[in-house]
Amino acid sequence: MAVYNLETAQTQLTLAAIANAAVGQKMSVVKPAIEAELAKTAYATRGEWSLVWGPVVGTVDQNMLYVARQKATGFLSVVLRGTIYTVDSFWEDVPKSQSPCPYTQGAETAVSSDFLEAVNGMLGVADDISGLTLPAFLSAAASAAHGFNLFVTGHSQGAALVQILYAWALQQAPTWSNSGGTSIIAYASAPPSPGDPAFAAWIAATGASFQIINPLDTIPYWYGRIDQLIPDKVPEALPDTIEGALIRDGTRLWADQARAAGAWQQAETLVRLGSVQLPPTIGFVDQAKNQHTHNSYLYLMGAPQTDIGPASLLPAYGSPTG
16 A cells, blocks of 8 residues: 655646646647756756656547656656647546446446547557657566656546556556566546546555545546535535526536446545635636646645646635645
8 A cells, every 4th residue: 555645746746737838739849848847946846857758649639648757766657638728638528438447457347438548549659759659668667677666647637547547557567577566656636537436446445546636626526526516615605696507507417417427436545635715706617727727736735836827826815724
């Protein structure tokens, strides 16, 4: 059983934030942008990590991942990008169906069909420098190491994909030849639930996948607890307005869609952060957006925010409580 480590979580979430560097641009632009962000010493990553594989875009929905190495230790992190502003990426987040997960070592589990397709679509793409796919790269890296330490990390949609890729890595690990032990740990921040209760139980039983939650973030309620979002007043009490009525109706539709696709549940290995309540003047939708950003999560974790994306509003309204 792995132990949650705050400093490691700060580092891994920062790597996940860096996956959004130059989002929407060609990989020829994204790659140097990621390298430049990894070099920044003011981040929780302290300039101690370097890009060693990727980034690559999968064959569906523009999912992206890269691999970074910690220079001093040789530890590797597989980093998955979250939702980007394209129709395909948003459509992937809609719970439409579930498929059996082939990576849970014989256990009968199911995950989002779209999320599974996204992970599989990245596993077969080769890095343009090494010519290796991710499976080939990790196998070679493990074989060259005495003891192999691997992290898998991502934020939002990327955090849902993390749990499936983590399951894949655990399945593959016995085929990796190295002269020491193998450690695989996942840090997933702000994940929607990627699969059914059986998959959640399997992930929890591995003891090394940590789902990091801001209690005022709506996204971790998707898809298993959408009905609880409004009763729990997340991100605030729903306003008694036309907008509030539309949000209530929309939430019910999403809940119905999720139920039609299958049963959903978060793994029990949850890490609940402290929270900062934003004022009603900001508005329900804008609060929801801000509570979910990687920079807001970094603030709640006590880590420096990145220069990628908007700065969090949370620091202006207090320190995390709860």
